[in-house]
Amino acid sequence: MDSTDPLSQLADIHLPEPVGIWPPAPGWWILLIILVIVVVIIGRRYYAGWKQRRICAFSVRELDKCVSEYRAAKAADPQKEDDTLKLNFVNEVNAVLRRVALKHFPGELPASLSGEQWIAYLRNKGDTSLLDDSLAATLVQGRFARRWDVDDEHLYRMAHQWITSLYLAKIGSDKASENTSTSTPVSNHA
DSSP states (O other): OOOSOGGGGSOOOOOOOOOOSSSOOHHHHHHHHHHHHHHHHHHHHHHHHHHHHHHHHHHHHHHHHHHHHHHHHHHHOTTSOHHHHHHHHHHHHHHHHHHHHHHHOGGGOGGGOOHHHHHHHHHHHSOOTTOOHHHHHHHHHGGGOSOOOOOHHHHHHHHHHHHHHHHHHHHTOHHHHTOOOSOOOGGGOO
């Protein structure tokens, strides 16, 4: 009989090498892909909202420019016929509304609309809660009226509300409706 201990002939236990961080397990790859997809979706939505706010701010600046030019012309020459200044102001605001409509709805050709069709278009596309009958009549008559009894501040607010409702509705968040635009109130214009 052999008197040697068979356990002494066994080799020592070898520990496996430590697990490295590369390459990651398949679960980490899936998590990384999902994370990249989520970041891309959020980034695109943020960019689209930023772009809409930027275009809206530009449109509102155009509207502000109309108001400031009207107020400056009115202040520069108080003897000048006020109806002519109002006529130019109404037509400039109407032109801004049409440009916004063309940019926002290019396939519908809103520039070809006039009269009651234009007012119906404005009412169907944006927030026109400030568009009363007298203001609608002013926009309908456009450049063909001889005398204007239009409140310039009311016209400005209606146009501002309509423009912002179009662009900010596209963004689709309630938070965006509280957007602080770069415009200044009409009463602050010189």
